[in-house]
Amino acid sequence: MGRLGVVTIGRNEGERLVECLKSLQKLLPPYVPVVYVDSGSTDGSPETARGFGVTVISLDASLPFTAARGRNTGWKYLLAHYPHLDYIQFLDGDCELLPQWLEKAISRMEENPQLAAVCGRVKEKYPLKSVYNLLMDMEWNTPVGEALYCGGNALIRVEALKQVDGYNSSLICGEEPEMCIRLRRRGWKIERLPADMVIHDASMYHFSQWWRRMVRGGxxxxxxxxxxxxxxxxxxxxxxxxxxxxxxxxxxxxxxxxxxxxxxxxxxxxxxxxxxxxxxxxxxxxxxxxxxxxxxxxxxxxxxxxxxxxxxxxxxxxxxxxxxxxxxxx
Known part of the structure; x- marks a missing residue:
């Protein structure tokens, strides 16, 4: 994993961020650089992340917060300080990385140099606590094999990222498939592996939350x-x-x-x-x-x-x- 870096993004994730960083602390060798990019949290998330010894970047609040902007800030910081990196694992702050994922993902990327990104199964942490959590757990269960797009949690090849200059920072949602379109136009491929990747804590217990998420989808x-x-x-x-x-x-x-x-x-x-x-x-x-x-x-x-x-x-x-x-x- 000497050529790997990790970018985590979040906004007011609270205890979910703690579990996210614990999973990285448990699975990563100490030499793997991790950067946490915060989008205006008011719950002390930056301080929490510093307590885990990771690099923390707080985005300028004068510009709109987007997940794309956070990810771009993170991977560009890593390359500026660790130019030898070949892969970036992107991880949302409400997710926990699972054992064996990185080994399988990196191995697959090295097998196929045409792959720009690989992703795996995302599982909800509490799928039976609400119908909305269950819906998301089913939504994450996508077909295995070559894919058109990946989500926000994925292992991405640095060479491919640099070619398309990462995500479109102006998009408030849907930035992952948009980048994948630009990657595929350049001949890269995306693949969904038959492996568990992360546990996601949707923490969705109210109809209003689900409704807003569907509005965002529209x-x-x-x-x-x-x-x-x-x-x-x-x-x-x-x-x-x-x-x-x-x-x-x-x-x-x-x-x-x-x-x-x-x-x-x-x-x-x-x-x-x-x-x-x-x-x-x-x-x-x-x-x-x-x-x-x-x-x-x-x-x-x-x-x-x-x-x-x-x-x-x-x-x-x-x-x-x-x-x-x-x-x-x-």
């Missing part, structure tokens, strides 16, 4: 489509239409046509149970527990509404030429 869809929605990527084109159709178009016309159809237009709403059943059957391929597949399908249907709101918020923000601000749910 924003990311609209933003991604705006950037790369044309061929050849057609990025987020399907998701954009899905949010617009299910979150607005279908309910709008079902209601607006009531006076002209003697309420028969309400029959259009039967499409929602059909959508639910379609998602349920799809999810059963990955989730042997029928109850979990049912929960996943139900909330996926409901999510169309906040996702549409997020799309609208993005376009309105764009039209008004306003600076985007973080959509936080914790």
């Amino acid at each position: 924003w990311a869809v609209a933003q991604g489509f705006h950037l790369y929605g044309r061929a050849p990527e057609n990025y987020k084109k399907k998701e954009l239409f899905s949010g617009f159709f299910w979150g607005f178009l279908l309910p709008f016309f079902s209601l607006i046509l009531i006076p002209f159809t003697s309420c028969y237009s309400l029959l259009l709403l039967i499409l929602y149970p059909i959508l639910f059943f379609k998602i349920f059957l799809y999810r059963r391929q990955f989730e042997p527990n029928n109850r979990h597949a049912f929960i996943y399908a139900f909330w996926c249907v409901i999510s169309k509404f906040p996702q549409f709101i997020g799309q609208v918020e993005y376009w309105l923000n764009k039209l008004r030429d306003r600076r985007a601000v973080l959509i936080e749910y914790k």
